[in-house]
Amino acid sequence: MPRRALLLSLLFLLLPLLTACGGGQEIESCLFVLALGIDPAPNGSLTVTVKALSGSMDAPESGHDASSPEISNLPETNASSETGLETSEPGYITLSATATSCLRALSLLSATTPRTLNLSQLREVVVNRTLAESGATLTLLREVYSIFRANGAATVVVTPDNAGDFIRAQHASLGVRLSQHLDVLFDHFAELDTIPPDTTLSSVIAAMESTTFDATAVYAATNDFVNTLMLAGDEDLGRLPGHLPRTAPFQNEYLGTALFSGPTMTGVLTGEETSLLNLINGNSSSQMTIIGGAQFKVNARPRVRRSIDGGALRVSVSISFTHIAGDEEQTEPELAAELERGASALLARLQAAGSDAARFGQIAVRGFADIPSWEAYDWPAAYRSAPVRVTARVRVL
Amino acid sequence: MPSTVYEQRTRAAWRTRACAAGIATGAMIFSVGAGIAVPISLNAAQWAAPPALALSALIAWQAQRAQRRGAASRESILSRALWIALGATLALCAAFLACAQISLAERTLLPQARIYWIAMIVVVSAAVCARCGMEPVCRLCFATRYILPALLGTLGAKALQKGSPFGLFPLLGSGAGPLLLSAVCMLCAAAPALLLFAPAGGECGGPELTPPARFFVLRVLAGGVAGTLLLFSLTLCNTYHSLLSQDVWGERMLVTCTHEPRIGIPQMALILTQMLGLGLATAALLCGAGRCTLRAVKRLWGPRASLAAGVIPMAIAVYAMVSYGLDRTLYAAPLLAVPEIIILLLSSFLKPREAI
Numbered sequence: 001m002p003r004r005a006l007l008l009s010l011l012f013l014l015l016p017l018l019t020a021c022g023g024g025q026e027i028e029s030c031l032f033v034l035a036l037g038i039d040p041a042p043n044g045s046l047t048v049t050v051k052a053l054s055g056s057m058d059a060p061e062s063g064h065d066a067s068s069p070e071i072s073n074l075p076e077t078n079a080s081s082e083t084g085l086e087t088s089e090p091g092y093i094t095l096s097a098t099a100t101s102c103l104r105a106l107s108l109l110s111a112t113t114p115r116t117l118n119l120s121q122l123r124e125v126v127v128n129r130t131l132a133e134s135g136a137t138l139t140l141l142r143e144v145y146s147i148f149r150a151n152g153a154a155t156v157v158v159t160p161d162n163a164g165d166f167i168r169a170q171h172a173s174l175g176v177r178l179s180q181h182l183d184v185l186f187d188h189f190a191e192l193d194t195i196p197p198d199t200t201l202s203s204v205i206a207a208m209e210s211t212t213f214d215a216t217a218v219y220a221a222t223n224d225f226v227n228t229l230m231l232a233g234d235e236d237l238g239r240l241p242g243h244l245p246r247t248a249p250f251q252n253e254y255l256g257t258a259l260f261s262g263p264t265m266t267g268v269l270t271g272e273e274t275s276l277l278n279l280i281n282g283n284s285s286s287q288m289t290i291i292g293g294a295q296f297k298v299n300a301r302p303r304v305r306r307s308i309d310g311g312a313l314r315v316s317v318s319i320s321f322t323h324i325a326g327d328e329e330q331t332e333p334e335l336a337a338e339l340e341r342g343a344s345a346l347l348a349r350l351q352a353a354g355s356d357a358a359r360f361g362q363i364a365v366r367g368f369a370d371i372p373s374w375e376a377y378d379w380p381a382a383y384r385s386a387p388v389r390v391t392a393r394v395r396v397l
Numbered sequence: 398m399p400s401t402v403y404e405q406r407t408r409a410a411w412r413t414r415a416c417a418a419g420i421a422t423g424a425m426i427f428s429v430g431a432g433i434a435v436p437i438s439l440n441a442a443q444w445a446a447p448p449a450l451a452l453s454a455l456i457a458w459q460a461q462r463a464q465r466r467g468a469a470s471r472e473s474i475l476s477r478a479l480w481i482a483l484g485a486t487l488a489l490c491a492a493f494l495a496c497a498q499i500s501l502a503e504r505t506l507l508p509q510a511r512i513y514w515i516a517m518i519v520v521v522s523a524a525v526c527a528r529c530g531m532e533p534v535c536r537l538c539f540a541t542r543y544i545l546p547a548l549l550g551t552l553g554a555k556a557l558q559k560g561s562p563f564g565l566f567p568l569l570g571s572g573a574g575p576l577l578l579s580a581v582c583m584l585c586a587a588a589p590a591l592l593l594f595a596p597a598g599g600e601c602g603g604p605e606l607t608p609p610a611r612f613f614v615l616r617v618l619a620g621g622v623a624g625t626l627l628l629f630s631l632t633l634c635n636t637y638h639s640l641l642s643q644d645v646w647g648e649r650m651l652v653t654c655t656h657e658p659r660i661g662i663p664q665m666a667l668i669l670t671q672m673l674g675l676g677l678a679t680a681a682l683l684c685g686a687g688r689c690t691l692r693a694v695k696r697l698w699g700p701r702a703s704l705a706a707g708v709i710p711m712a713i714a715v716y717a718m719v720s721y722g723l724d725r726t727l728y729a730a731p732l733l734a735v736p737e738i739i740i741l742l743l744s745s746f747l748k749p750r751e752a753i
Contacts, residue, residue: 206635370570
């Protein structure tokens with residue numbers, strides 16, 4: 001009898017070995033896409049640009065005969081070379097296709113590329129701002145996620161520039177490959193609190209479908225280092241990306257938040273405002289901060305409490321700093337008052353944009369017994385007109 | 398307390414049988430819940446499970462009384478019919494759980510495989526495992542009684558990590574009416590507890606050595622509660638809008654946070670643990686179906702053929718479900734509550750000669 005039990009255990013343990021024999025794909029037969037960009041095209045079409053692994057360390061030739069077929073299916077593509085072929089850095093290739101929908105464009109790419117399009121390693125989905133403001137984002141992202149089984153952890157980025165050019169300007173750098181470069185990039189900016197959390201493809205889709213909170217995406221732009229703008233005031237990150245006074249091998253700047261109300265983009269926040277939004281949501285992870293001329297270290301995770309009291313949106317923040325360097329120019333009450341003003345102004349902006357990025361809807365829904373009664377309640381209107389109360393307590397050790 | 402070695406072995410055999418029934422009940426609650434209760438009640442599906450838990454406890458209690466009564470020396474036509482009905486119910490439960498395995502595997506592990514190949518692998522593996530006999534299968538269920546819930550709890554909690562309880566509110570989900578409908582549909586999830594009615598073999602000793610009712614009830618309830626908690630994790634992971642958009646059974650059984658999906662080894666380990674639980678439950682139910690059929694027609698068939706009497710109907714049922722569409726046949730699952738309640742009532746009111 002124990003031998004039979006052992007045999008049975010062995011049979012169960014062997015079952016997982018069968019998981020690989022039902023449809024394996026050779027790695028060489030796949031085109032692994034790392035970045036995907038979506039732009040509007042003439043006549044209501046869409047141009048989808050992908051940056052993928054080429055499988056070769058040599059850059060592809062940039063010239064070709066006039067009789068050679070082009071990869072892009074429309075003459076007016078965003079190919080960077082005069083001949084119409086996409087030029088790429090070693091190891092990566094950029095392709096684009098234009099069609100009436102994102103689905104058809106990706107299908108066209110699949111049909112015309114001698115490899116199977118594989119979005120399982122996708123790191124970045126870049127959407128042009130015009131498309132995001134038209135409310136088409138949810139449909140586009142759903143097509144990419146559900147039908148092409150894209151990596152749900154890919155970051156959604158909105159750019160005012162051409163999304164195809166944005167990902168063309170994305171290069172592997174600092175000794176790491178592009179996929180790792182993007183992973184490290186988003187982790188780094190998330191630690192600085194200059195980009196919002198919850199910007200993965202699956203969470204953005206869930207937020208756009210939800211009636212209890214709204215989506216946020218990373219806001220980014222390409223800086224051509226020609227028309228840079230000097231910063232005014234003391235806020236280093238109180239700007240939008242694209243014109244920061246700097247030079248670097250990395251043209252793309254990720255700074256700020258694209259706000260959505262449902263599936264439609266309705267506003268943007270600067271890097272500074274994004275840090276404040278992260279603080280209000282209890283997602284603040286930065287440990288050092290500069291206020292006035294002094295540097296402070298955050299002692300522990302700020303305690304934030306959000307509630308809805310008598311129809312008013314209340315936020316209570318308690319934060320403790322340790323003074324590290326520089327001269328303290330403000331007292332604790334002054335710091336607290338400044339924090340209250342900033343948070344109140346931010347919440348007012350969110351209300352004006354109709355974006356519940358602070359997730360007060362998740363608190364409001366607790367007062368309803370079932371979904372029909374919640375959906376009958378006009379939460380968006382109540383949210384826009386609700387008064388805001390922010391209280392802050394700051395301790396400097 | 399059991400004093401002799403023989404009594405201890407008998408009690409151990411009943412313990413393994415009760416564990417198998419508990420795992421099967423938990424697997425059925427989760428599968429039916431994800432398949433039927435979630436589309437109806439959305440994020441309140443877990444509140445529809447308590448009636449099924451109560452019914453499974455009642456079945457376990459009544460099974461103990463039936464085992465205590467012992468078997469009749471000569472089976473009447475009515476008792477043979479009841480044994481066949483019980484065997485058929487267990488075989489259908491096994492088919493249902495096999496379909497749950499197929500749907501989950503098709504959605505996660507083998508997205509590019511043909512569904513009939515997956516069905517064949519699942520049916521053959523269940524048959525091969527059941528061929529070893531009821532006692533080894535029950536012993537394996539007993540051996541995993543802590544590992545399974547611990548793995549499901551740890552890996553499920555990992556999927557929830559960093560995610561706030563998005564889907565908890567509104568508490569009643571789609572409303573009281575849909576919740577009541579879900580609760581009625583989920584009564585069929587108590588059917589695997591009928592495994593305890595299956596004839597006790599020599600390893601279980603005589604009727605006088607049958608443990609008390611709470612022995613069975615607690616173990617069945619423990620399995621059921623584990624299945625309910627796993628169902629609860631589905632609603633914690635997703636908003637009700639996300640649950641609305643999931644129209645594939647296998648996709649609904651995937652415990653992954655839409656807020657922050659965790660792909661990789663922990664997610665794969667969770668899926669394999671779910672598959673293991675479903676596989677054990679299917680094999681145990683098949684063994685039970687075979688024993689019931691053997692009891693009804695033992696003069697016609699030998700012990701080896703009795704297993705075929707469970708596997709063949711199960712394979713036919715699985716083929717029919719896969720051909721017709723797994724999601725469509727889901728809605729026939731609540732009909733399993735009919736034979737379940739009839740067997741429960743008949744075992745309560747019939748005389749010992751005719752009773753199961």
